[in-house]
Amino acid sequence: MASNSTTPRLPIVDMHCDLLVYLTDVPDSDMNKAEEIGCSLPNLKEGNVKLQVMAMYSATGAGSTQYAALQRDKFRELADADNGLTAVTNVESMQQVMQQEGATGMVAAVENAAGFCEEHESLEDGFKKLEKMIEVCERLLYISFTHHTENRFGGGNMTGKGITRDGKMLLDYLHGRKIAVDFSHTSDALAFDMLTHIDKEKLDIPIIASHSNFRPVWEHNRNLPDELTQEIIRRKGLIGMNFLRAFVNNEDPEALLHHILYGFSKGAGDVICFGADFFYTADSTDLSRIPYYFKEHEQASTSYNYVLNQLKEQLTKEQLEKLAYRNAQRFITDLWASG
Numbered sequence: 001m002a003s004n005s006t007t008p009r010l011p012i013v014d015m016h017c018d019l020l021v022y023l024t025d026v027p028d029s030d031m032n033k034a035e036e037i038g039c040s041l042p043n044l045k046e047g048n049v050k051l052q053v054m055a056m057y058s059a060t061g062a063g064s065t066q067y068a069a070l071q072r073d074k075f076r077e078l079a080d081a082d083n084g085l086t087a088v089t090n091v092e093s094m095q096q097v098m099q100q101e102g103a104t105g106m107v108a109a110v111e112n113a114a115g116f117c118e119e120h121e122s123l124e125d126g127f128k129k130l131e132k133m134i135e136v137c138e139r140l141l142y143i144s145f146t147h148h149t150e151n152r153f154g155g156g157n158m159t160g161k162g163i164t165r166d167g168k169m170l171l172d173y174l175h176g177r178k179i180a181v182d183f184s185h186t187s188d189a190l191a192f193d194m195l196t197h198i199d200k201e202k203l204d205i206p207i208i209a210s211h212s213n214f215r216p217v218w219e220h221n222r223n224l225p226d227e228l229t230q231e232i233i234r235r236k237g238l239i240g241m242n243f244l245r246a247f248v249n250n251e252d253p254e255a256l257l258h259h260i261l262y263g264f265s266k267g268a269g270d271v272i273c274f275g276a277d278f279f280y281t282a283d284s285t286d287l288s289r290i291p292y293y294f295k296e297h298e299q300a301s302t303s304y305n306y307v308l309n310q311l312k313e314q315l316t317k318e319q320l321e322k323l324a325y326r327n328a329q330r331f332i333t334d335l336w337a338s339g
């Protein structure tokens, strides 16, 4: 048996990228510029990415909702243009792109609730902007309440703050809406407060971490502690493996494999998936983070397949398929099954 043969290219579902920020915020951006962003359109095609979740990101602060609205409209523009991208809005359209050669599906998500609700406006107005996002994008897969910092809903991953009254009201609002809540940018305190409120009020809200690794493998506040990993497993959510060097390991690219294998060893075999977190890094001022990705992890065209091939001695064919697309597909199918 040829041990150096490559695994047939699996379909890929990825839970998080920042293509919309790049396209709305960077001068002369172009979704075909593969040298500028790892999730450019040619990269997605070449990497057999069948479904890419597109985050609408904004920092907390005045103007956050206008900033996100540009990305919302960009999502619509991409979905409507003749470019091979298709908005996936239900189980059927997801199955279609999975089977169609050369098609890439996309679905929108919110990275920081400041994207639909400014710090100083009524919650009611914020919820209206959320509804507008859902209307324009047709679906939101998940909402992250915070980014790094604190906002009116709770504490971000660089804080120790928990949930606020507004945060509880947003959870109540999301009950039964078939939109997941994302723990990738919560403080631990906010994540545990959310779980407490969801359970106490018996809210029907799925939980994921769209682009986070495991903290016991690499100590970082963006990575999950074991208790939260276990909660996500118990609730049949998703955990998307992040390719950013800062969350993998500063020095060792192989650590990405250690994160994945750790997940499988801790019972995350049915929830682990990819959330590579490709974004435009050329305007970065934080020298400590350059390079943002290890060479082998920097683009959708080759990186998923590279990682899957590296793991084929340690994981079964079924486990590799679950990581590549089946867990994400299972989660979305369950979430959207009835409406």
Ligand SMILES: [Zn+2]
Binding pocket: 111, 184, 185, 211
């Ligand atoms: Zn993020």
